[in-house]
Amino acid sequence: MNALRQDRTTGQWAVIAPGRGKRPSDLAASAGAVAPLPPKDPSCPFCPGNENMLPRIIEEAAREAVPGWATRVVPNKYPILQRSESVPADCLEAGYGEHEVVIISPSHYLDIPDLTGADMQALTDTWFRRFAALQALPGIEDVVLFCNRGSTAGASLAHAHSQVIGMPIRSPHIVAALAWSAAYHRDCGRCVICDELAREEASEDRVVELGESFAVLVPFAARGPFEQWIVPRRHSPHFLDAGTQERKDLAGVVQRALQRLVAAVGRVPYNIVVEPGSRHVEEASYAHWAIRIVPEVTIPGGFELQSDIIVNPYSPEDNAESLRQAR
Ligand SMILES: [Zn+2]
Ligand SMILES: [Zn+2]
Numbered sequence: 001m002n003a004l005r006q007d008r009t010t011g012q013w014a015v016i017a018p019g020r021g022k023r024p025s026d027l028a029a030s031a032g033a034v035a036p037l038p039p040k041d042p043s044c045p046f047c048p049g050n051e052n053m054l055p056r057i058i059e060e061a062a063r064e065a066v067p068g069w070a071t072r073v074v075p076n077k078y079p080i081l082q083r084s085e086s087v088p089a090d091c092l093e094a095g096y097g098e099h100e101v102v103i104i105s106p107s108h109y110l111d112i113p114d115l116t117g118a119d120m121q122a123l124t125d126t127w128f129r130r131f132a133a134l135q136a137l138p139g140i141e142d143v144v145l146f147c148n149r150g151s152t153a154g155a156s157l158a159h160a161h162s163q164v165i166g167m168p169i170r171s172p173h174i175v176a177a178l179a180w181s182a183a184y185h186r187d188c189g190r191c192v193i194c195d196e197l198a199r200e201e202a203s204e205d206r207v208v209e210l211g212e213s214f215a216v217l218v219p220f221a222a223r224g225p226f227e228q229w230i231v232p233r234r235h236s237p238h239f240l241d242a243g244t245q246e247r248k249d250l251a252g253v254v255q256r257a258l259q260r261l262v263a264a265v266g267r268v269p270y271n272i273v274v275e276p277g278s279r280h281v282e283e284a285s286y287a288h289w290a291i292r293i294v295p296e297v298t299i300p301g302g303f304e305l306q307s308d309i310i311v312n313p314y315s316p317e318d319n320a321e322s323l324r325q326a327r
Contacts, residue, residue, distance in 0.1 A: 004309075005221035009196050011180045013309040014221040016316065024314075024322055027225060028266030031297035034150040037109035037158055045077070046103045046159035058100060059129075061122040070122035072103045073130055081165060098134050098166040102126050103159065104147075111149060111160045111267070113259045117252070124251040127162070127274070132240055134166035135279070142171040143276060145239075150269025153296040162272070178278055178287060185286035193288035194235050196220075206320045209256065213249040216257055218320040223310040224298055226265060226319050228257045230291040237284035238277040250291075257293050263326035269296040 002017040022030060045053035048068070055077055060069035081097025104123055105115060115123065127145055134143045147162035148154035155161075184192040200206055200217050208228060209216040217229045230253055232246060242250065254272070261270065270293060277289035304310050 007219060007221040007223075009181070009192050009219075010177055012221065012223065013307075014223050015309060015311045016221070017311050017313055018315040018318065019313075022313075024226075024265045027295075027297050028268050031268050031295075032150070032152060034111075034267040034269060035158075039107060039109050041108050041159070044108055044157065044159050046072075046074075046101075046157060046161060047108050048106045059126075061126050063122070064118050068106055070105070070119045071126040072106070073126065074101050074103065075099070076101050076163065081167060096139060096168045098137060098140070098164075100130055100134070100164045102130060102162045102164065104161055108159050111258075112147075112255055113262050115255065117255075120251040120255045121248070123162075124247065124254065127164070128240065128242070128247060130164045131274075131276075134164055135240065137166055139168055140166040141169055142167050142174055144171060145274040145276070147270075147272040149271070150296065153269035153271050155269075174276065174278070177275065178283055181286040181288070182283070191235055191286050191288050193231060193290065197231055197233065205317045208260065208320050208323045209253070211249060211253060213246045214253045216253060218316040218323065220316060222312055222314075222316045222319070224294060224296075224312055225314040226261055226295045226297075226323065227316075228261070228293040228323065230254065230257060230293070232289065236277070236289060237287040238279045239274055239289045240279070241277075241289070254291065254293075260323045260326040261293065261295060264322045265295070265297075270294060271296060 002015055004013060004015055006013050040047050044050060055075045058073040058075065061071045063070045076099040079099035081099055083096060104112060105119060131143050131145055134140055144165045144167065145162065149160060181192050197215055201210065201215060206218045206220060207215065208218060213233060215231050215233055217231065219227055219229050232242065236242065273292050273294070275290045275292065278284065278287035298313065300310065
């Protein structure tokens with residue numbers, strides 16, 4: 001039987017309708033699996049040797065014991081937001097901001113699940129470094145860090161990369177999430193995500209991995225198949241509050257989550273989004289950062305567009321079981 005579930009940490013609704021789902025192994029075929037790539041592409045600006053196609057290089061993380069870079073950060077050639085001196089008359093704010101691309105690896109064909117442990121660590125270290133750099137710029141209110149993999153997940157270039165955008169306004173999504181957490185904190189005196197984590201860890205139904213620093217869960221009201229939610233187990237208001245051990249552990253946790261996804265359903269398109277929490281001290285008691293890995297394998301229809309209630313054709317409990325078993 002279908003179930004209407006509300007995410008207790010965001011207020012968002014989902015209809016869990018498992019009867020409508022295909023077998024997990026059919027998902028990659030129906031969603032359009034990310035095609036295998038050659039080791040190098042002469043027309044790809046992210047491949048080494050094609051630096052003349054890049055606006056400039058912002059920074060590179062060196063590889064340990066091997067020559068070359070592990071990650072390279074460049075300005076986005078077609079930025080969503082950029083530095084701008086003038087505000088057009090019909091705009092509330094200038095499109096001011098920063099938009100950087102973090103190239104995940106010099107190899108054209110590698111994705112996050114394929115990186116070595118050291119290169120994966122270099123990637124998450126770069127995420128923390130670039131997030132901090134953009135957050136520190138004058139006029140930046142919120143930073144959005146994400147990864148689009150596969151054209152249906154919004155990636156315009158096949159060479160794996162993630163993106164960091166500094167915005168001159170607060171993200172409406174973050175503002176809404178914080179308002180929900182604030183209301184819960186006002187009523188109960190506790191952080192809604194800490195409470196959800198305690199409930200999920202006790203029941204274990206949707207727990208995929210429980211480590212020292214992080215829990216990986218399929219959300220109770222997952223808004224799509226095989227969504228994974230990576231949550232720091234310590235109450236931690238902002239992404240940049242992650243401590244030394246958490247920063248070390250995050251690399252492995254994100255990589256294992258994606259490796260499980262590949263083992264369970266194949267190389268499907270996906271998004272990774274960092275939900276940064278809040279750096280404002282007054283919001284620290286109820287903000288709690290997290291990362292979501294969202295496979296882009298279903299297309300919203302009219303019901304979803306009109307109601308903002310997503311129909312998930314898979315049971316979160318079954319998905320958690322498949323991900324736990326996936327090797
Ligand atoms: Zn390339
Ligand atoms: Zn918390």
